[in-house]
Amino acid sequence: MTAVTDENPGQGRGRTRGRGRRTEAAGHPREAAGPDAGHGAGTGWDDGLIARRAQAAREEATPETTSEAVAAAEDDGRPQVEAYVSSGSPLRHRLDALRELVGLSRARLDRSALAEAGRVLDEAAARQRLSSRHTVVAIAGASGSGKSTLFNALAGAQLSETGLRRPTTSQPLACSWTDGAAGLLDRLAVPGRLRRRPQPGGAAADEALQGLVLVDLPDHxxxxxxxxxxxxxxxALVDAVIWVVDPEKYADAALHERYLRPLAGHAEVTFVVLNQIDRLPGDAADQVLDDLRRLLDEDGMALGEHGDPGATVLPLSALTGDGVGELRELLGRFVQDRTAATRRLSADVDAAAARLRPVYVAEGRPGLGEQAREEFADRLAEAVGAAAAGQAAEREWRRNAGRACGTPWLRLWRWYEAARQPGSRDRAPLAAPPEERLTARQRVEQAVRTVADDAAAGLPGPWAQAVREAAVYGAQGLPDALDELAGRAGAAEGREAGAGAAGAEERGGSAGAAPGAGSGRGAGRPPRPAWWPAAVLAQVAMTLLQIFGGLWLAGQIIGVLEPGLLTPALVMLAGIIGGPLVEWSCAAAARGPARRYGQEAERRLREAAAACGRARVLDPVSAELVRYREVRERYVAVTEFSTTGR
Incomplete structure (x- = not known):
């Protein structure tokens, strides 16, 4: 606990002692010496030279000096009251939400943006550990406004120096009506020699002011x-403030722009008194008071008129005492209410939340909608060539259908053409030119930028930047991953196409494989329609008719069979015409399955590209949006009781 200095007026020297500190001397514990030993110490001292000098000093001291010493002594002897904000109060919930908000935001916001919120949390924690029976009220004003005179009038004694010399007050001076305010004054850094008690009787006996700690400040x-x-x-530390203005400086820009306007949210713990009304003739006081209220309204400070919450404005003369009694009565009700500290902390939370609003409140409803996700998937599918892969798969299906259901002479010709080009069956698919790969990479980067901008639209600056960084960081390996995906699909297509071309003849009409487009089926055959065996049998029948008709005609020509050219010619003609007709019919019937197979290949490649983009880009972006929604909910909890949770 901070040491308190008790000044000896007779000797002009002071001795500093720590409250409650015990020392060991010759093996016997004793209390540290102090002027209050006879009152609150466990073991007193009443002999020796120091004791006799202290007793003489108390007998010769003026009433003001005696009140100063008694105030310091009694403050040191009383325990502090802790944790006056209940766990279920709205203020406690708001402070907890603000603490969580700061914790969740440290990784995304600059330290300067959270500095004010951190200060409010620290000051709230410090105030909650101190006395809840006391209300600390500061008297502030400009030079010559008469604040020290008002301080003395409220205390009922000449405690603060007044005069024409400026500045008269150089350090804060405190007057406590009751004991136990030492911790609060230590927090304000008011030295012990500047702590007073009101004059015995009069103001000191006013029950309504019990618990008041009045602080006279230097000139602002x-x-x-x-x-x-x-x-x-x-x-920044007191529970309430009394602003003292005079008829000459009540409209001073320094007062309104530096203090009253920024503290407009603290109107419920603010008193504004127009002092020196005895200098104003006639109804001039009312005119000045009305103009003062107008200026306060322009500052945004609500006025507590007609029972509404807000700042208290009243005229008085500290010199003549006119209006001082009314102010003392208002202060008494204010102190006995014992909510000033809670209201002040709540107003501080409101001010911190207002400063944080630009970094937490978004315009509109930001996020990744279904349309943005689909457009991102479309751009990735375009970059990976899903549509081209589907068209290639459809063409390969139809080509394999033609090979399986074509005439034997056509298959024989295709086999001959393949035999003329050695290695064509095992030829790997050509890689995309560097220009095309570069274009695809640029498309991927453009898609990432577009989806990041869509997700960050409307977000506050820091969170929009975090979303863009998450998208860019996640997309670092996306073009390579998509290239690998397209390469696997192209390799599978080449393997299946080669296998289908090589084995179509050997399988006797069975369908060759079409591209799997990343389906994972390897080089196996694609699924065949149920009518393919019938088509193959029909083509075999047409071929047998051609062979049978040709042999029949050959037998008649060489004279083995009886002449009759019409019938074998018709049989052979039926086979010749029927073969191409079956092939044409199969090609027409294969259009639908080929189209569906191509669409399925395109869909699989599109889904694979979308899954890759979702894992690398959309999921990190969604995680940042979820984090923003969490802190946004905490911010709403901070501001939820800003007007009703006092």
Whole structure:
């Protein structure tokens, strides 16, 4: 615990002691010496030179100095109250959501973007560990506004120095109406020599102000930079603030632009008092007060009029006491409500959430729709040549159908043509030219950029960048993977086509294999329609008719058989005409199965390319979108009770 300094007015020197610290001397523990030993210490001291000097100092001290020492002593002797925000309160839920939000966002957002939220969490944790019985209210204002005079009027004693010299207040001065506020004042870095208690009787006896800790701040427009820094530091830590303005500086741009406008969301813990109304003649005070309310409304600060929540605005004269009683009454109700700290923390969370809104709230409904996914799959299928592969498979099917159902003379001619070109059966498919491979790679890159832009459309900047990076990183090996996929499909097509050409004659009319397009069937034969055996038998019958008719005619010519050219000629003609007719019929009947086979080959290659793109690009992009939705839900939880969860 921070040490407290008790100043001895008679000697002009101070002694620093740690509260509750025990020491060992000659094997016997004792309490560290302190002026409050007779009140709250376990073992007191009442002899020795130091004790007699301290007693003389207390007898000779002025009432103000005595109140200062008693305040420091009693603050040190009282325990602090911890964790005043209940676990089920809306503020606790918002703080937990903000903590989760910061944790989920650290890997995606800059540290500067989360700095304010982190500060709010730290300050909330620090305030929740301290007394819930006290309300810390700061009095702030410009030089010459009379804030120190108002501080003394509320305390009922001349505690803060006033005068014409500027700046008069150089360090924060605190006055606590009750004990146990040491931790709060330590947090504000108010030294022990500047901690006071109100004058006994009068203000000190006001029950409504029990629990109030009033802090007089330096001038916010002081020429000394250190004074302004102290004002900014303390204003970020107190539970409420009383802004004191005077008729000359109530419209000062420094006050409105630097403090009131940025703190407009803290209206419920803000008091704005127009001091020195005794200097305004007639109804001038009402006119100035109306203009002050107008300026506050332009600042965005809600005014608590007609029972509505908002800032309290009232006129007074700290010098004559006019209106001070009303302010004291309002402060009493405010302190006894004991919700100022919770309201202040809730307003801080609101301010942090408002600053984070641009990095969490998207325009529209971002994400990957079904149409974007289909367009990405279409672009990959185009890059891998799925349509061309399907057309090639259809042509090969029809070619194999022609080989299986064609006339023997046509098959014999094809065999002769194949025999004239050695190695044509085992020839591998030609690789795509480098220009075509380059074009396909560019198509893949374009498809990735397009789907990344579609997914990132409407997202806040950091999350849109994360989505694009996930897409680009996942697509680094996608063109090579698609090239390998297309190569496997082309190799399978070449193997099956060669096997079909080589074995069509040997199988006696059975269908050759068509390209599998990555189906994984190897070099096996494609499925055949049920009518193919009948077509093959019909072609065999037509061939037998030709042979039978030819032998019959040959027998008649050489005289082995009786002459009668008409019948064998008709039989032979039927075989000659019937063979091409069967081949033509088979070709017509094969169009439908060939088309379906080509479509199936295209579909398999398209699905393989889409699966590759989904695993490498769409899944990482979807993961980033899911992460964004998670933090978006946390952000909604932070802002859910921003107006009603106080």
């Amino acid at each position: 427009d002081s020429a000394a930079r250190g004074h302004r820094d102290q004002v900014d530091r303390v204003l």
